Amino acid sequence: MIGRLRGTLISKQPPSLLIEVGGVGYDVDAPMSTIYDLPATGKEVILLTHYAVKEDGVALYGFLREAERAMFRNLLKVSGIGAKIALAVLSGVATDELSRLVHAGDVVALTKIPGIGKKTAERMVVELRDRVDAVGVRLPVGTMGEAAPVDPVSEATVALQQLGYKPVEASRLVQKAAAEGDSAEAIIRKALRAALGG
Numbered sequence: 001m002i003g004r005l006r007g008t009l010i011s012k013q014p015p016s017l018l019i020e021v022g023g024v025g026y027d028v029d030a031p032m033s034t035i036y037d038l039p040a041t042g043k044e045v046i047l048l049t050h051y052a053v054k055e056d057g058v059a060l061y062g063f064l065r066e067a068e069r070a071m072f073r074n075l076l077k078v079s080g081i082g083a084k085i086a087l088a089v090l091s092g093v094a095t096d097e098l099s100r101l102v103h104a105g106d107v108v109a110l111t112k113i114p115g116i117g118k119k120t121a122e123r124m125v126v127e128l129r130d131r132v133d134a135v136g137v138r139l140p141v142g143t144m145g146e147a148a149p150v151d152p153v154s155e156a157t158v159a160l161q162q163l164g165y166k167p168v169e170a171s172r173l174v175q176k177a178a179a180e181g182d183s184a185e186a187i188i189r190k191a192l193r194a195a196l197g198g
Contacts, residue, residue: 002026002051002060009038009045014159014188015087017062019045028062029083031072031090032159032192036185037064052083059083067095071132078120078127085115088163092192099132112196114164155184160191 007021014035017028047062048069063069068090075086092113101109102125110121160170177190
């Protein structure tokens with residue numbers, strides 16, 4: 001199993017990353033909460049990983065913090081939630097806030113996350129309530145940095161579509177959130193906050 005990667009960040013195309021380790025490039029999918037805090041391309045990065053074997057192949061998911069990886073694994077245990085929705089959940093809400101929503105039984109707030117309907121939100125509350133308490137510890141790993149994207153508005157729109165938003169909705173959220181000089185990460189963060197009503 002692959003539990004951790006340390007290497008050079010080659011590219012960021014949310015939610016996908018390419019990390020070169022010892023001459024081998026690893027495709028890794030990551031939540032926006034991890035992507036926001038990644039260094040610029042060409043810099044060293046350390047990611048905790050979750051290795052998943054699926055019917056059509058294998059996949060690798062990366063996280064800067066153990067709390068995110070633990071929450072991702074807990075989300076995968078909820079019936080009706082796969083890796084794509086789990087990434088969307090972690091992209092839309094911080095782990096500590098998700099724990100709070102689950103313990104409060106806030107189904108309405110959970111349904112604002114793309115891919116989460118009322119029944120799935122209810123299952124999350126029931127199935128995660130006993131698991132999320134142990135997830136609150138954050139262990140920062142890696143370094144900080146920023147990369148200037150060529151077209152932040154387009155990059156943000158594509159990232160939101162990858163997270164499950166319809167193209168029209170993604171475009172609307174980005175147009176409302178984007179300000180002059182914003183990076184794609186900043187636009188995505190503001191758009192997700194607006195979509196979740198925060």
